Amino acid sequence: MSVIETKSLNKVFPGDVRAVDGIDFQVNAGEIFAFLGPNGAGKTTTIKMLNTLIPPTSGSATVAGFDVVKNPAEVRKRIGYAAQDVGVDEQATGRENLTLYGHFYRLDGKTIKQRVKEIFDLVGLTGYEDKMVSTYSGGMRKRLDLAMGLIHQPQVIFLDEPTTGLDPQTRAHLWDHINNLAKTMGVAIFLTTHYMEEADRLADRIAIIDLGKIVTMGTSDDLKKSIGGDVVTLTPCVQKDEECQEFIRRTESVLSGKPFVTGTKPADGELAVYVKDGESAIPSIMQLLGSQGIEVRTISMARPSLDDVFLKYTGRTIRAQEGARTTFAQLRRKASRRQK
Amino acid sequence: MMNALADTWHIVVRGLRSRIRMPVFIFMSLFQPILWLLLFTQLFEKSFGSMPGMGDNYLQFFTPGVVVMTVLFGSAFAGFGLLMMMDMGILSKMLATPVTRVSIIMGQVIAAVVVSIIQAAIIFVIAAIMGVHVATGVPGVLLALFIVALLGLAFAAFSNGLALLVKRQETVMATTNLFTMPLMFLSSTMMPGGALPGWLNTVRHFNPVDYAVVGVRGLVLEGYVWSDLWRSLVVLGALSVAAVIFATLMFRRQAE
Numbered sequence: 267m268s269v270i271e272t273k274s275l276n277k278v279f280p281g282d283v284r285a286v287d288g289i290d291f292q293v294n295a296g297e298i299f300a301f302l303g304p305n306g307a308g309k310t311t312t313i314k315m316l317n318t319l320i321p322p323t324s325g326s327a328t329v330a331g332f333d334v335v336k337n338p339a340e341v342r343k344r345i346g347y348a349a350q351d352v353g354v355d356e357q358a359t360g361r362e363n364l365t366l367y368g369h370f371y372r373l374d375g376k377t378i379k380q381r382v383k384e385i386f387d388l389v390g391l392t393g394y395e396d397k398m399v400s401t402y403s404g405g406m407r408k409r410l411d412l413a414m415g416l417i418h419q420p421q422v423i424f425l426d427e428p429t430t431g432l433d434p435q436t437r438a439h440l441w442d443h444i445n446n447l448a449k450t451m452g453v454a455i456f457l458t459t460h461y462m463e464e465a466d467r468l469a470d471r472i473a474i475i476d477l478g479k480i481v482t483m484g485t486s487d488d489l490k491k492s493i494g495g496d497v498v499t500l501t502p503c504v505q506k507d508e509e510c511q512e513f514i515r516r517t518e519s520v521l522s523g524k525p526f527v528t529g530t531k532p533a534d535g536e537l538a539v540y541v542k543d544g545e546s547a548i549p550s551i552m553q554l555l556g557s558q559g560i561e562v563r564t565i566s567m568a569r570p571s572l573d574d575v576f577l578k579y580t581g582r583t584i585r586a587q588e589g590a591r592t593t594f595a596q597l598r599r600k601a602s603r604r605q606k
Numbered sequence: 607m608m609n610a611l612a613d614t615w616h617i618v619v620r621g622l623r624s625r626i627r628m629p630v631f632i633f634m635s636l637f638q639p640i641l642w643l644l645l646f647t648q649l650f651e652k653s654f655g656s657m658p659g660m661g662d663n664y665l666q667f668f669t670p671g672v673v674v675m676t677v678l679f680g681s682a683f684a685g686f687g688l689l690m691m692m693d694m695g696i697l698s699k700m701l702a703t704p705v706t707r708v709s710i711i712m713g714q715v716i717a718a719v720v721v722s723i724i725q726a727a728i729i730f731v732i733a734a735i736m737g738v739h740v741a742t743g744v745p746g747v748l749l750a751l752f753i754v755a756l757l758g759l760a761f762a763a764f765s766n767g768l769a770l771l772v773k774r775q776e777t778v779m780a781t782t783n784l785f786t787m788p789l790m791f792l793s794s795t796m797m798p799g800g801a802l803p804g805w806l807n808t809v810r811h812f813n814p815v816d817y818a819v820v821g822v823r824g825l826v827l828e829g830y831v832w833s834d835l836w837r838s839l840v841v842l843g844a845l846s847v848a849a850v851i852f853a854t855l856m857f858r859r860q861a862e
Binding site: 314317318319339342343345347348349350351352353354355357358362366367369370371372398411414415424 | 609612613616620623624627628694695696697698699700701702703704705
């Protein structure tokens, strides 16, 4: 049974910005489903349409059996939401934060009391119920934020970039909690992330999203298999200039069409070569390029990662887009949050 | 309806709780009115204390003005709380729950009003300790608090509506400073209407702050001057209703 279902979901912001451009997908009960893509791909916009914060421009979506536009009140009763920014009240205790949400979800005082105990246990915050949130660490706040969307036992939980800004240890810890939730509560989790490792570790199914469109969708293994073998990455040059582009073009033309090569994809100063068997392909590649007088600076071979999948479908890497675009995209997101 | 009331109550409790936990904030916002009472009145007593319409002394005359100012400044900046909720992601998290939409804005406004009424009451107590005699006694003080509550409601709601309209703390700060000071000076807060220049005595009749000052001052200096009291209650009541409608509409626009 699917608990989230969208049909050509669209969101166009003023200025003809197509944030989400015709998205179709389904999420089943008890499934962890991840949207993987770079900042600005349309992940947060999709979540905000599904959790009724903004209306779609066109298309439709049902969550927990109710249409997000026609019946937002019924949707809200059945979902939990944790945004990238932790929406907890610092001048209150963990219990007060959770109790407030219990009231919002129309639970009676006795039920709230009992659930608070269970949920603090579930997210590993037992003993901190009556401590002020201002004394919590970043990871604890995130877990409290998560807990506030669980008190009414929702059918679907939306997590927008759940571990952005957390240190690796806290991140791994939070992953365990999220996994635990899906197992113990049987709840469907829809999460967005730009961390490949996060999607890989957590999600049953992954949709790779870029420029408002789903470019491919499937289990992590299926997506990697779609590469068809191993990925050999060549960097022919030090600087990413015109000359380098020329090198990459030449390298590509030498290699493409060879029997052991299934495909090539240039990206950002490097060339990805998809081969059936990496170990045996490397000597052949070196020999071929050597005979053409092409000097390769570095060569590496790996089993395909989700970034390779992203590259294959979009011609870019998520890795290369982080850093450069992060700050600007975050500023823009902050601005758009204020305006909407 | 019951849900809306319950939600509003919980938001008010949340707002009061977080303010009580910042006692520095409450002290700071009381510090200035107390300075007005202690120092400013000393300054003016000698020159104006014996003017007609002053009551026993300038301190007694000025106490209603300080009470009104405390509420005005306490509520006119109420919109900041909502902007902080927006910036910290608290608002969008709340909006993804079944919480009654209008309760969020009403809860924020009411919490601000409650705090400034408590501050106004403290000013009355301090004034009493300093020897100010209130002509109508405790019932009069309660009616005075009701009058300034209407003023506070109007300005707190307006401030929240403004915050939702401009969405920037700096803009709200600048705009609020722009109108609060003139509102105070273009009124009979510091001088009786008869002692004001003619044009100012006309302008003050378009100033809601003046209606609050006149209403409260009557209760402190003279007694129940019902013609003045009704005028204050009706003007401030109407203004509150308009401001609450403005804030609610702005919030609806925000929450869609």
